[in-house]
Amino acid sequence: MSHxxxxxxxxxxxxxxxxxxxxxxxxTQLKRAVADAVNQRSITDLDxxxxxxxxxxxxxxxxxxxxxxxxxDMVHPGNRDFLTGDQIRRPEGGGEGSGQGKAGQGxxxxxxxxxxxxxxxxxxxxxxxxxxxxLVRNQLLGTTEFKSVRAGYAxxxxxxxxxxxxxxxxxxxxxxxIGAPWRTRIRELEAEIAVLLSSGVVEDDPRLxxxxxxxxxxxxxxxxxxxxxxxxxxxxSFVKQPxxxxxxxxxxxxxxxxxxxxxxxxxxxxxxxxxxxxxxxxYEKIDVVFIRHxxxxxxxxxxxxxxxxxTGGTVVSxxxxxxxDILRERYDPGIWNIYAAQASDGDNWDSDSSICRDILIDQxxxxxxxxxxxxxxxxxxxxLWYSYQEVMAAHEHFAMQEIDGADDIFPVFRELFRRKEV
Amino acid sequence: MSxxxxxxxxxxxxxxxxxxxxxxxxxxxxxxxxxxxxxxxxVISSEQMIDAYSSVGLPINYQHWSFGKQFVATEQTYRRGQxxxxxxxxxxxxxxxxxxxxxxxxxxxxxxxxHACYGHNSFFKGNYLFRTWTSADAIIDYLVFARKxxxxxxxxxxxxxxxxLLDSCHALMNHGVxxxxxxxxxxxxxxxxxxxxxETYLQSQIxxxxxxxxxxxxxxxDQKSSRWPxxxxxxxxxxxxxxxxxxxxxxxxxxxxxxxISQYFYPQRQTQVMNEGWACFWHYTLMNDLYDExxxxxxxxxxxxxxxxxxxxxxxxxxPYYNGINPYAxxxxxxxxxxxxxxxxxxxxxxxxxxxxxxxxxxVLDFAMRNFKDESFIAQYLSPALMREFHLFAVRDDDHQENxxxxxIHEEQGYRALRRALAEQYNLGSREPNIQVFNVDRRGDRxxxxxxxxxxxxxxxxxxxxMLRHLRRLWGFTVRLETVDDAGRVQLIGEL
Numbered sequence: 024m025s026h027x028x029x030x031x032x033x034x035x036x037x038x039x040x041x042x043x044x045x046x047x048x049x050x051t052q053l054k055r056a057v058a059d060a061v062n063q064r065s066i067t068d069l070d071x072x073x074x075x076x077x078x079x080x081x082x083x084x085x086x087x088x089x090x091x092x093x094x095x096d097m098v099h100p101g102n103r104d105f106l107t108g109d110q111i112r113r114p115e116g117g118g119e120g121s122g123q124g125k126a127g128q129g130x131x132x133x134x135x136x137x138x139x140x141x142x143x144x145x146x147x148x149x150x151x152x153x154x155x156x157x158l159v160r161n162q163l164l165g166t167t168e169f170k171s172v173r174a175g176y177a178x179x180x181x182x183x184x185x186x187x188x189x190x191x192x193x194x195x196x197x198x199x200x201i202g203a204p205w206r207t208r209i210r211e212l213e214a215e216i217a218v219l220l221s222s223g224v225v226e227d228d229p230r231l232x233x234x235x236x237x238x239x240x241x242x243x244x245x246x247x248x249x250x251x252x253x254x255x256x257x258x259x260s261f262v263k264q265p266x267x268x269x270x271x272x273x274x275x276x277x278x279x280x281x282x283x284x285x286x287x288x289x290x291x292x293x294x295x296x297x298x299x300x301x302x303x304x305x306y307e308k309i310d311v312v313f314i315r316h317x318x319x320x321x322x323x324x325x326x327x328x329x330x331x332x333x334t335g336g337t338v339v340s341x342x343x344x345x346x347x348d349i350l351r352e353r354y355d356p357g358i359w360n361i362y363a364a365q366a367s368d369g370d371n372w373d374s375d376s377s378i379c380r381d382i383l384i385d386q387x388x389x390x391x392x393x394x395x396x397x398x399x400x401x402x403x404x405x406x407l408w409y410s411y412q413e414v415m416a417a418h419e420h421f422a423m424q425e426i427d428g429a430d431d432i433f434p435v436f437r438e439l440f441r442r443k444e445v
Numbered sequence: 446m447s448x449x450x451x452x453x454x455x456x457x458x459x460x461x462x463x464x465x466x467x468x469x470x471x472x473x474x475x476x477x478x479x480x481x482x483x484x485x486x487x488v489i490s491s492e493q494m495i496d497a498y499s500s501v502g503l504p505i506n507y508q509h510w511s512f513g514k515q516f517v518a519t520e521q522t523y524r525r526g527q528x529x530x531x532x533x534x535x536x537x538x539x540x541x542x543x544x545x546x547x548x549x550x551x552x553x554x555x556x557x558x559x560h561a562c563y564g565h566n567s568f569f570k571g572n573y574l575f576r577t578w579t580s581a582d583a584i585i586d587y588l589v590f591a592r593k594x595x596x597x598x599x600x601x602x603x604x605x606x607x608x609x610l611l612d613s614c615h616a617l618m619n620h621g622v623x624x625x626x627x628x629x630x631x632x633x634x635x636x637x638x639x640x641x642x643x644e645t646y647l648q649s650q651i652x653x654x655x656x657x658x659x660x661x662x663x664x665x666x667d668q669k670s671s672r673w674p675x676x677x678x679x680x681x682x683x684x685x686x687x688x689x690x691x692x693x694x695x696x697x698x699x700x701x702x703x704x705x706i707s708q709y710f711y712p713q714r715q716t717q718v719m720n721e722g723w724a725c726f727w728h729y730t731l732m733n734d735l736y737d738e739x740x741x742x743x744x745x746x747x748x749x750x751x752x753x754x755x756x757x758x759x760x761x762x763x764x765p766y767y768n769g770i771n772p773y774a775x776x777x778x779x780x781x782x783x784x785x786x787x788x789x790x791x792x793x794x795x796x797x798x799x800x801x802x803x804x805x806x807x808x809v810l811d812f813a814m815r816n817f818k819d820e821s822f823i824a825q826y827l828s829p830a831l832m833r834e835f836h837l838f839a840v841r842d843d844d845h846q847e848n849x850x851x852x853x854i855h856e857e858q859g860y861r862a863l864r865r866a867l868a869e870q871y872n873l874g875s876r877e878p879n880i881q882v883f884n885v886d887r888r889g890d891r892x893x894x895x896x897x898x899x900x901x902x903x904x905x906x907x908x909x910x911x912m913l914r915h916l917r918r919l920w921g922f923t924v925r926l927e928t929v930d931d932a933g934r935v936q937l938i939g940e941l
Contacts, residue, residue, distance in 0.1 A: 025466045025484035025562065026540065027459055030493065031547055037496040038516040044608070045513030084511055085616050085908035085915070087878045093903030095842040098867040100770060101761020102838040102854055110848035111840065138517040139524075 046144060050151075052077045053140075057148045058433055076135030150301050169263040180258025193255040198248050205241045212238050271306040271360040271392075273299065274350070276342045278367040280317040281334040287399045290426055291366035292329050294397055297436050298364050306360065312349055316342035322349065337370045339407060340378040347386050356390045363391055369398045369405045376410040383411075388418045395439050396423040449739045455748070457551040462486070465555045466562070472734050473563040473727070477807060481566040482581060483540040486558065490547050494534070495519050497544060501710075502534050504542060505588050507595040507702070509611050535561035537569040537713075539581040552748040555741075559731040564724025571815045572719070574712035578622075584709060590636050591702045598695050610696055613915035614682065614703035619877055621682035621704040622711045644694040677881035677896065681916075682707070684882050690891060691921035700919070715818045715873055722776015723814055725757055726784075729777070759835065770867075775835070779822070782831050783810055793829055824868035829860045839866040844902075878905055883927070892923035897938070899930050905938065913941040 046053065056075035105111075140148070176189060212234050219231060275295050277288070302309050313328035314320055317335040320342040346363065354361060371379070388394065396411055398404070408423075415421045424435040451468070452461050466486070473479045489497070499516035500506035536542040543561040545554055569575050580587075599607045614621075678684045682704040686697050713720070732749050735741045741749075759774035760767045786794045787806035795802050801809045813826060838854040839862065853859035853866065869875060883896040895916070897905055909926065916924045926939040 025463075025470065025486055027462060027466075028485065028487045029459070030487045030489045030544075033489075033493065037493070038499050038513060040508050041499065041510060041513030042516055043513065044508065044510040044604075045517060048510045048608075082514060084612075085911040086619055087880055087897075087912055088906040088908060089878055090904045090906035092844045093899070094844075094901040095903065096839055096852065096866045096869065097842065098770070098837055098839045098863065098870055099762035100759050100835040100837055101763065101767075102836040103761075105838050105851045105854055107851055107854055107856070107859055109851040111851065113842070113847070113849055136514075136518065138521045 046140075049077055049082060050148070052082075054148050054151065057140075057145060074137055074139050076137040078135055082136055146300065146304060150304060169265055171261045172264050174260045174262045176257045177260035178257065180260060184258045184261075186257050186259050189257040190251065190255050193257060194251045197252065197255060198250075202245045202248055205245050209238055209241050212241075270308045270310070270358060271302055271362060272310040272312060272350075272354045273302055274312045274314065274346050274361070274363040275328065276314045276316070276346060276363065276365040276367075277328065278317070278337055278339070278342075278370070279315045279331070280337040280370065282337070282368050282370050283399075287368060288329065290399050290429060290432060291397070293429070293432050294366060294426070294436065295364060297432070298362070298395070301436075301440065302362065310354070310359075312346070314342050314345055314349075316345075320345040337367075337372065338375050339367065339371045340375050340382055343379055343382045343387060347382065347390075350387075350390055360392050361390055362393050362395075363387070364395045364397070366397050366399060367407065369400045369402075369407050371405065371407040373406050376406040379407065380410040380413055383414045383421070384417050388414070388421060391420060394418075394421045396421070397426050397435060397439075398423070399426045401427055450742055451740050452551060453742055453744075455550040455552060455744075457549070457554045459488075461551060462488075462545075462554055462558070465551075466558055468735060468740060469555070469559050469563060469731050472731050473559075473567075476734070477727075477730075478811075479563055479567040479727070480570055481541065481563060482538075482570055484562040484566065485540040485542045486545060486562060487542060488545050488547055491523070494544065494546055495523060497534050502536065503588060504536060504585065505592055507592045507611075508599075509615075510608065511612075511615065533557040533561045535565045536584075537565075537575060537579055537581055537709075538584050541566040541569060541581070550748065552741075552745045553752065555735075555745075556728050556732060556749055556752065560724045560728035563731065564727040565720060567727075568716075568720050568723045568814060571811070572712065572716060572818075573816055574716055574818055578712045579709050586634075587636060587705065591706065594640070594698065594702065598699060602695065607699065609918065610699055611703065613918045614700050616912060616915040617681050617685075617919075618703060618707040620880060621680060621707040623680045623683065624874075640698055644698070672884045673887050674882060674885070677883050679879070679881045680704075681880065681882060681895075685919045688885070689920050692919070712818075715820070715871075718772040718776040718779075718819045718871065719814065719817065719822050720776070721773045722778075722780045725753075725773055725777040726780035726810075729753060729781075761836070778831055778834065779826055780810060782828055783813060783826055786828065791830070797828060798826075819871035820868050820873075823871060824864060827864045827867065829855075832860060832863055837863055837867065839863050875900060878903075880926075890923060891921075892925060893920050894925045894927060896935075897926060897928045899928050902930060904928070909939050910941075913939050917941045 053075055056077065060075060176186060216231060216234050219228070219234075224231060275298075277283075277291050277295075279288070283291075299309070299311065311325070313323050313325060315323055315328055316337075316339065318338045318341065322345065323331075342365075350356070350361060383394070398408060404425075411421075411423050415423060422439050424439055426432060426435050451464055466484070473481070495516060497504070498519050499512050501512070501515075506512065533546070534544045541562065543557070543566075545557055549557065569579075569581060575581075595607060595611075674684070682700055685692070686700040686704065689697075692700070732741075732746070732753075736746050757771070757774045757777045759771045783801070784806040786798050787801055787804050787809055790798070790802040813822060817825060832855040836855060839852045839859075841850045841852045843850070853862040855863065879898045879900065881896055881898070882893060884894040886892045886894075893916075899905075905928070913924055913926060924941055925937065928936050928938050930936070
């Protein structure tokens, strides 16, 4: 009377919808937790999920329950030396005196409700409300790209797209369906033969021959059913959807002169990584160009960009010139969305700052979707900051902010990419 | 090694599970006469177990964020290894569905089959509370209906709207039971038909609260019943479902769904000690019988006993992991104790339990299982021997006194008081605040007044403000909450 069922292969994610609803509901709390997490986390694992906590009193589900006070009788096990009438000092904070169920709820009230977000959930929360400024899907006229998308099955198509499994399944079904009445008839005839034989009829009785002939005839008909028919064929169907090209290039410019120590470079790196992750969510393909500079600018790979040490003075315009050359050569602003971020401690040769301003205003900014400058310095601003302020006045897609320490990075990043009301 | 051994390995397989099930069924039905629903035993993985957990143990349920929260919490503690999952979940339905976890060893699976599929199963079928309050043959259908209906509402009226409503209903879920009226049985087809009828009917029906055409004998009526409802109503959800003036028909239906599901859990909340004790008693008895018949090996028994003893362990009150009385331990000990009283009573037992001493323990236990709930079961059957074994003592916490006072211990003068106190501890009526609809101002501002009857001066917890918001959302007009103390003094504690 018992019935065993193996359910192990059934779906596991029955609770996904409920989980998402939960996350949606506590978005504000989660966002705060995520922002905190980013500031505490090292750069290398920024790209994975995160444990976050919400204060449990925020997400409690209220019911009417008893509060503290009044008279309560409680029975406990394990008495060793109490006698009737003994007085016991009231235990501090909850404890055994305040009873079971309710005390449990009250006592844990302020713990955080900790759980893990997946990478996507984490990124969604991290970059929510941020928008890429001036995001335009660049497109070359007349050369819209197409993407093939599966669209189920079709009854015609090119032979190379035949779906063998699907077609054969259809064939089996057709053969079974069409042959079914004949097979039923064969079974009936065989039953008749069996009846006749058991009633003692001789082997070459004419009645038996007739029946056997009919069975043979039916078997031939079944065998003659085509194994596969054009009717069975199914083709994988693809439709082409036009797609705007969405490619972005991100130019990272960093000062590696003697005044930028490893701590500052790390701050800069965090900023660049945030920017990279953020662009990644918006564009399918992203190129990153790393330019480092002291008195001369160089295009380098990621490793060298972040970890090699250089010394010397600072000429910022060298990097800007190099960026301009690279963009002109390799990245047509008609096809690429170009973003740039520059990190520096603000040191520059005094006479160079005005050159930088001119290069930016006249040459670089017209190519850019957005240019973000962060200055990592606890000190007074120097000439570069003031020159850049002039650039900001001339171009609205230029933004600059100052970073003091690790805690500032995310807020500054949010400030730079805040969704702006149009 | 015995020839009869079912298996020497601790790996399970479906044929082995079936073999164990047959043997256990043979003993349970044939020897002990347990009456059970048919079993449907489903093997699932641990992830599926977490899924099952998070919808309050039901195989399907409507969607709500709170189940997601539960899921997230369970998953997290399980991953960190802070908590093992329960070995099984069993659902009070016909056929009775039990989940076995894939990771369990063969002895564990056998234990679970005995515990859930024969212990809990027969309890569900026999106990009067379950017979009265749940319809085992219809619950799954009803849940399917509920899930579909709420999904439809979300499509029609927006997810947020439905969620807010469900939040409020969940908050009142413990106040959704008529304690004294027997509910009508459930069935999905019936329910769907009734739901449509209700919807049209309710809308056409003029609500009492909206009735503006004066009745002929109004003045007379006014004198007689200055209060409405005439009798205070303890089933808040039911009262709201039927009388809240502003609810749309679909909202009433949602309130009803939550109410009916809470009703399904009502017996479980009142029979934890008995239900678990009964199931533990039977898995213990059945496993020992298998061993006595030579069907299982020594190793099997040791593994079984190891998990059995950890389940029925009762830590003393001063242990760091003490968390109240373990219902498994108390229930199991009481069931065993009843059998002992029947089979080998002492002089003390003869004095305390003259009616069961020397009786057939199977019949006595069966009677106890059928006709009691935790409160009355303890009041009836807790023996002095057991109180001594557990070293029970009662403490009174009176906030007017500086110290706690030990009011009774396990000694001659204390037995009755102790038993009364423990039974009272399982009385749902005193565990949860007693809150009733006292009055609705039908002729004025349609405000609703609830009264909390504070027994022993126990106040309401700090959730009052939040609860008033939920009540207000459902009622639509002013909601007032008053406390009545033991002396009958009324005090307003919240209004929204």
